[in-house]
Amino acid sequence: MRELTVDLGDRSYPIYIGEGLLHRAAELFAKHGVSLKSPLMIVSDANVADTYLGPLEEQLRSAGYLTVSITVPSGESSKSLSVFESVITKALEAGLDRHSTIVALGGGVVGDLAGYAAAAYMRGIRFIQIPTTILAHDSSVGGKVAVNHPLAKNIIGAFHQPEIVLYDLQTLQTLPGREVRSGLAEVIKHGLIWDAGFVSWIEENMAKLLSLDPESLGYALYKGCSVKAEVVSKDEREQDLRAILNLGHTIGHALEAVAGYGELTHGEAIAIGMVGSARIGVELGAPEEVYEVTRRLFISCGLPVGIPAHYDTDAIMSAMMRDKKFKEGRMVFVVPTAIGRVEIDKNMSADLVRRTVEQLKGETGQA
Amino acid sequence: MRELTVDLGDRSYPIYIGEGLLHRAAELFAKHGVSLKSPLMIVSDANVADTYLGPLEEQLRSAGYLTVSITVPSGESSKSLSVFESVITKALEAGLDRHSTIVALGGGVVGDLAGYAAAAYMRGIRFIQIPTTILAHDSSVGGKVAVNHPLAKNIIGAFHQPEIVLYDLQTLQTLPGREVRSGLAEVIKHGLIWDAGFVSWIEENMAKLLSLDPESLGYALYKGCSVKAEVVSKDEREQDLRAILNLGHTIGHALEAVAGYGELTHGEAIAIGMVGSARIGVELGAPEEVYEVTRRLFISCGLPVGIPAHYDTDAIMSAMMRDKKFKEGRMVFVVPTAIGRVEIDKNMSADLVRRTVEQLKGETGQA
Numbered sequence: 001m002r003e004l005t006v007d008l009g010d011r012s013y014p015i016y017i018g019e020g021l022l023h024r025a026a027e028l029f030a031k032h033g034v035s036l037k038s039p040l041m042i043v044s045d046a047n048v049a050d051t052y053l054g055p056l057e058e059q060l061r062s063a064g065y066l067t068v069s070i071t072v073p074s075g076e077s078s079k080s081l082s083v084f085e086s087v088i089t090k091a092l093e094a095g096l097d098r099h100s101t102i103v104a105l106g107g108g109v110v111g112d113l114a115g116y117a118a119a120a121y122m123r124g125i126r127f128i129q130i131p132t133t134i135l136a137h138d139s140s141v142g143g144k145v146a147v148n149h150p151l152a153k154n155i156i157g158a159f160h161q162p163e164i165v166l167y168d169l170q171t172l173q174t175l176p177g178r179e180v181r182s183g184l185a186e187v188i189k190h191g192l193i194w195d196a197g198f199v200s201w202i203e204e205n206m207a208k209l210l211s212l213d214p215e216s217l218g219y220a221l222y223k224g225c226s227v228k229a230e231v232v233s234k235d236e237r238e239q240d241l242r243a244i245l246n247l248g249h250t251i252g253h254a255l256e257a258v259a260g261y262g263e264l265t266h267g268e269a270i271a272i273g274m275v276g277s278a279r280i281g282v283e284l285g286a287p288e289e290v291y292e293v294t295r296r297l298f299i300s301c302g303l304p305v306g307i308p309a310h311y312d313t314d315a316i317m318s319a320m321m322r323d324k325k326f327k328e329g330r331m332v333f334v335v336p337t338a339i340g341r342v343e344i345d346k347n348m349s350a351d352l353v354r355r356t357v358e359q360l361k362g363e364t365g366q367a
Numbered sequence: 368m369r370e371l372t373v374d375l376g377d378r379s380y381p382i383y384i385g386e387g388l389l390h391r392a393a394e395l396f397a398k399h400g401v402s403l404k405s406p407l408m409i410v411s412d413a414n415v416a417d418t419y420l421g422p423l424e425e426q427l428r429s430a431g432y433l434t435v436s437i438t439v440p441s442g443e444s445s446k447s448l449s450v451f452e453s454v455i456t457k458a459l460e461a462g463l464d465r466h467s468t469i470v471a472l473g474g475g476v477v478g479d480l481a482g483y484a485a486a487a488y489m490r491g492i493r494f495i496q497i498p499t500t501i502l503a504h505d506s507s508v509g510g511k512v513a514v515n516h517p518l519a520k521n522i523i524g525a526f527h528q529p530e531i532v533l534y535d536l537q538t539l540q541t542l543p544g545r546e547v548r549s550g551l552a553e554v555i556k557h558g559l560i561w562d563a564g565f566v567s568w569i570e571e572n573m574a575k576l577l578s579l580d581p582e583s584l585g586y587a588l589y590k591g592c593s594v595k596a597e598v599v600s601k602d603e604r605e606q607d608l609r610a611i612l613n614l615g616h617t618i619g620h621a622l623e624a625v626a627g628y629g630e631l632t633h634g635e636a637i638a639i640g641m642v643g644s645a646r647i648g649v650e651l652g653a654p655e656e657v658y659e660v661t662r663r664l665f666i667s668c669g670l671p672v673g674i675p676a677h678y679d680t681d682a683i684m685s686a687m688m689r690d691k692k693f694k695e696g697r698m699v700f701v702v703p704t705a706i707g708r709v710e711i712d713k714n715m716s717a718d719l720v721r722r723t724v725e726q727l728k729g730e731t732g733q734a
Binding site: 081085088089092093119120121122123124144146149151152155156157158159237322 | 460490513516525
């Protein structure tokens with residue numbers, strides 16, 4: 001078992017990563033002071049609940065916990081105010097009190113939804129994350145929780161840190177290939193913004209990662225979480241540094257906004273966005289290899305590096321203008337300056353971004 | 368103009384109290400760094416908007432602010448998730464960004480609603496309170512913001528401190544008498560929990576307060592806000608001390624929950640609750656005068672001191688059991704021990720509370 005701490009003063013918390021950790025949930029909950037007297041609510045989605053919810057509830061009940069659970073539909077549509085309301089309703093009906101804990105058992109959607117419910121319920125109760133996807137290694141660190149509004153993603157939310165994060169590598173073994181690749185996009189991002197050595201390690205171990213080799217996967221998640229934890233502990237509320245975590249996300253979110261349902265995963269969208277950002281970086285003076293390595297990494301991971309030709313550039317640009325990463329009219333953009341290093345450009349030219357979007361539409365993804 | 372500071376470290380903020388302060392809004396906004404570049408949104412209700420919204424927007428626009436506004440229906444029904452969503456929608460449509468400010472122009476409902484929108488929008492933007500009722504002196508200090516759920520009041524919320532509070536005494540001159548009395552109930556509460564001298568001052572100046580004499584009202588609001596500010600700065604997140612602010616609220620909230628629409632104002636409900644709490648205090652050993660003074664104060668203020676006979680005791684008690692001030696099954700109750708002093712009893716007997724509720728149903732309010 002690997003363990004690391006997200007260092008946030010009195011809101012610090014540990015992340016446990018290892019095989020079979022789900023079987024130790026009751027033990028770890030007790031270690032971290034989860035109340036046996038107040039009801040505990042597990043939020044999961046239909047996919048995850050089928051396999052993991054029953055055994056987890058049984059384990060917790062045997063240990064004396066009062067558990068209730070709510071299962072929401074799988075997919076991004078559950079990150080809505082109406083599903084949020086149904087989670088709150090369930091919490092009220094089950095009598096959750098100020099000492100209760102909400103547990104997120106699932107991927108990023110469940111984590112964001114359950115986390116926001118925990119942030120809002122009685123103005124904030126305890127929260128535990130049990131991520132079951134690779135992608136969720138990203139959202140489970142840092143305390144950003146939110147639901148979507150029809151006009152914008154993640155616009156209704158809070159900063160609410162979990163008590164603990166339990167990462168059981170066994171739950172990742174059943175992930176579909178597309179979700180594995182999508183999750184690895186955020187792992188790669190953590191290398192690209194912070195750690196050139198980790199980027200090299202990823203290149204060398206990509207095959208193992210794609211085959212879900214537990215040792216490699218454990219290390220990659222540990223490193224990815226570590227980078228994020230380091231950034232977040234320096235800037236919990238995204239005053240400045242934390243914005244580097246948005247590498248690839250300005251273009252990526254716009255692509256997700258204009259994509260049809262299921263056309264692009266989050267990881268696919270930000271992979272394309274990171275390739276675009278690397279292109280912009282090189283245009284602004286970064287070494288050519290920044291673009292080459294970035295593109296090669298995503299291709300070897302089986303992720304797209306170009307925008308499907310039928311996407312409308314105007315629609316992408318106007319989705320970007322609605323994105324919250326704009327300050328007072330200027331465009332904020334995370335730009336790579338070297339492998340493992342980025343900077344935040346607060347005066348990015350929208351024209352240059354538009355030109356890059358156009359160029360990405362010509363990319364085919366052939367190495 | 369009186370000024371006091373709510374001392375919360377880097378979340379500290381000033382409260383300005385005075386006549387005609389609304390005319391100085393643009394100046395005070397500028398002094399406190401409200402952005403001219405990012406849109407600013409004013410939330411008000413139908414009653415308040417009629418009189419104050421137009422002039423405020425005009426003043427802010429003349430000073431170069433980009434203002435938009437949303438007017439919600441008057442009354443508690445606006446503290447709902449659906450009205451909250453409409454406020455968020457308006458903010459998105461108006462392009463509010465991370466540097467924007469949401470201004471609450473109105474009473475407690477508007478403050479709680481707008482404050483929660485500011486807490487949630489982009490995970491938290493700036494917030495300014497311009498309370499226009501006496502009651503709102505209470506909710507404008509301390510950063511508790513929330514909306515209601517059909518099953519429980521204030522259950523979906525956050526702690527989100529304003530940047531400034533502007534209290535213009537002139538806006539209070541048009542308050543209906545019943546709202547004046549209701550607001551004074553919270554002022555009296557602040558005396559009863561903290562400051563026997565202030566309680567005496569209130570008794571002596573009740574007539575002036577009821578006639579809205581600006582000097583007396585300004586002092587009473589200053590004192591009421593000061594008590595709350597002191598309590599809140601010692602316990603921002605209601606770990607312990609802050610719970611004393613709930614004096615009268617356990618019974619009061621239950622009465623509001625079972626009352627028909629418009630039957631009881633918040634101030635009326637907690638006045639009855641405080642009389643009940645004083646009765647319990649005396650029963651547990653406090654001097655008899657605690658009950659006598661409390662009752663006399665509310666009678667002289669024209670507030671009810673008994674529960675209308677047609678209220679069902681079982682319904683009141685079960686509303687109380689759903690209230691969030693219960694911890695792990697035991698009943699938490701704020702009990703007066705002297706005038707100006709209370710303690711938090713974490714093991715209050717539900718039987719004693721029930722008996723007190725029964726007794727309150729016999730009270731007629733005759734001095």
